[in-house]
Amino acid sequence: MSAIEIPEGSLFGLDNLPYGVFAARGGPPRAGVRVADSVIDLAAALRDEVFAAPKLNPFMAEGPARWAAARARITELITAGDVPAGAVHPLRDVELRLPFEVADYVDFYASEHHASNLGRLFRPNAEPLTPNWKHLPVGYHGRAGTVVVSGTDIIRPTGQRKGPDDPVPVFGPSIRLDIEAELGFVIGAGSALGTPVPASGFADHVFGAVLVNDWSARDLQAWEYIPLGPHLGKSFATSISPWVVPLAALQAARVPLPGQDPPPLPYLRETEDWGLDIDLAVEWNGEVVSRPPYKSMYWSPAQMLAHMTVNGASTRTGDLFASGTISGPDRAQRGAFIELTWGGTEPVTVKGEPRAFLHDGDTVTITATAPGAGRARIGFGEVTATIFPARP
């Protein structure tokens, strides 16, 4: 048996216990829980084969009662110092994998500050927010097959762009490669075709949350996105953090939304608060350039799920829906570089250099913390990646 030491101030104490998929040296990928700087092999510790799968999907599909039972049992084992010694791996000795197989991926656009900023930048002659924006959480489907785990190299995408002064489109590597700092929500227990999930059903279906970096080639996106929305400008890669923070760990982070005016239609009304007081930080080559506050988001994830299914669309285990870029009211709270640098016209200083969009070799790391038990905080770990040159 092994006692896992949890240092004072650890972001991965008993009030967190996020799930991931790890491979220990030479071993197959399987489910684990992070505690302090250790990973507990759940198949070994709980003697349950559902955790021996190479993805969290089978466990996530079991639903909230099983999630609660597993969390209670893990807590009990750690507290009692009863985790079998062979089930504990130092974090530094394991490889972290994509934690779940992504079924469908939907990306929302739920920050009023972000949507207003992008409206001003993309459509300078129109109202910043489209007429529908305060009536429904605008969102669209992204590419599930190119969701990758933190640490995966990002190859600069190639494609078409056409600036206002180009007579014809130009083909080549993107010259306006950007990030979007987001939070993503993962469906555990799916819902049937024809059966909407009400806002009150959020916790019956959603397993947990991850950090998302929705890489965006702004030049490709600007040329392609009218009339059917973003495609190639986004589909080359979306990075997620390796740890899925369960909803149970986010109870202390729940706060009311900042306020919705006009009041949304009844199917979108919140029955419980699912605003979330989560603080993100965006590091560009190791320097923090932005601190997006999730609590400033206009639409809650419960509203996103209610909207996504109100037409009868089913959900499946592994569906990922992300918030869209998180931007607060202040400049230093903007979660995308196009906003932070106002379309590149107001560069930020990174390691002493003025910078707007991403260069090859740049590394971006997004981290987040939230209130935990008492005065403690919990962490989401990080989603990080480095940009590699476009392939010739």
Added chain:
Amino acid sequence: MSAIEIPEGSLFGLDNLPYGVFAARGGPPRAGVRVADSVIDLAAALRDEVFAAPKLNPFMAEGPARWAAARARITELITAGDVPAGAVHPLRDVELRLPFEVADYVDFYASEHHASNLGRLFRPNAEPLTPNWKHLPVGYHGRAGTVVVSGTDIIRPTGQRKGPDDPVPVFGPSIRLDIEAELGFVIGAGSALGTPVPASGFADHVFGAVLVNDWSARDLQAWEYIPLGPHLGKSFATSISPWVVPLAALQAARVPLPGQDPPPLPYLRETEDWGLDIDLAVEWNGEVVSRPPYKSMYWSPAQMLAHMTVNGASTRTGDLFASGTISGPDRAQRGAFIELTWGGTEPVTVKGEPRAFLHDGDTVTITATAPGAGRARIGFGEVTATIFPARP
């Protein structure tokens, strides 16, 4: 051994041999091939466990050499009358299932006639085609989890709409429920992240084609789609035909595209003709109301795949990419009711009644044929479904 009789004029002769997934009375779902009005159980006939899977994905993943070998062997067995009797089921005795697990679903917009018509209807004060339309195949991601097999009931979707005279959005069942008659292409052998598939690589990756009905709630779509594209107006259901016609069966249907002006960028240039001379027919409650000609499409499926991956996006076995609505130059060739009835202002007569959008109880069936060997034709079967009332 069993000799399968193929009547003169059958659309399912040896030049077709489409793949599907069937369940015989009491049996598990497994792969089959359709010949005339029979289904051959491939696991039993070829003694190959890859066909015992409940989806075509494992076989599709094996790639073009294996697809060719299986087709040759099946042809040989049928020609020689050597199909084991127990491996042959009358079509009427089996249930047809979703033939493959859909990984990502992308819907293009490749008909110039359709895009122009919709531009005129949705954006009457602007140029019908957006500036990008002739430079790239416009497309977007749809919901993979709500792709259903022909015969699955379609429940009328509920959601928000807002007409020009409505002061605020109205919530309720869609009142402009429509179809989109399309052809869909299925990836068999996937491609790696960071590695574009050139137009010349089409047949190395694409396994075959299906008929698609991309149900569309026009009122939901019109209100939601700016700026990120269609979402709820499409995501409630997309129907596909149960038979996947392999690319090998489409050789006689290959024709040059109608012509592209301006010439596309080099990565989009066709090295071989992948225009397809496929004739569709749309039946509304049993009456043919439209005959969309696939050969009128502006962009080829090889160009769609080249575009979809030029940014480095990977593809996976089971990815489905559809053409978008197929509309020819004539009114009676339009593949969506919103075009056929010009936004509902020019109803068509169905069973003696003027009709514009779908009523509860309506059935829509899309069929298609293409040139086969010699003077014969091959069939795609059908994608059919009936509309059920919105859930209260």
